[in-house]
Amino acid sequence: MSVVLEQIFQVGFLAAIIRIATPLAFATLGEMFSERAGVLNLGIEGIMLLSAMTGFTATSLSGSLWLGVLAAMLTGALMGAVHALFTVALGLSQHVCGIGVTLFSSGLAYFLYRLIFGQQSVPPSIKSFETLPIPVLSDIPVLGPAVFNQFSLVYMAMAAVPLAAFI
Secondary structure, three states, X not given: OHHHHHHHOOHHHXXXXXXXXXXXXXXXXXXXXXXXXXXXXXXXXHHHHHHHHHHHHHHHHHOOHHHHHHHHHHHHHHHHHHHHHHHHHOOOOHHHHHHHHHHHHXXXXXXXXXXXXXXXXXXXXXXXXXXXXXXXXXHOOOHHHHHOEEOHHHHHHHHHHHHHHHO
């Protein structure tokens, strides 16, 4: 059992958990604001998938990571607005529309990816963000490298969570 705990609590593993949870944190914040507005958005999974695909495509075609982030944000906002239009303005069932948005977005993401990139034996790749170590804090044993030596989007998510509590 101690071998398992040693593996789980390695600095690299903890840093990866935080890094990988970042998109989920942003999606959860978006869903929280949607819920506060009275809209149950069951289409969040499809919206995340389509946003990830458009962000990847924008980054791949432009070479700019921040343009990819912007494209993903705009796609998420657009699909959220489409879902809200169907449920709020047209009064359709939030459950049915959410599942419809998920199915539509998933299919559209797959279709657009194949249309833009084709079926390659080696999938395209993009560069990733550089880590931004926070001086002094990143030198703290275990916690420092795991929490304070991350990408800029991770820090944005960390700041957005408590900020969202006050909005």
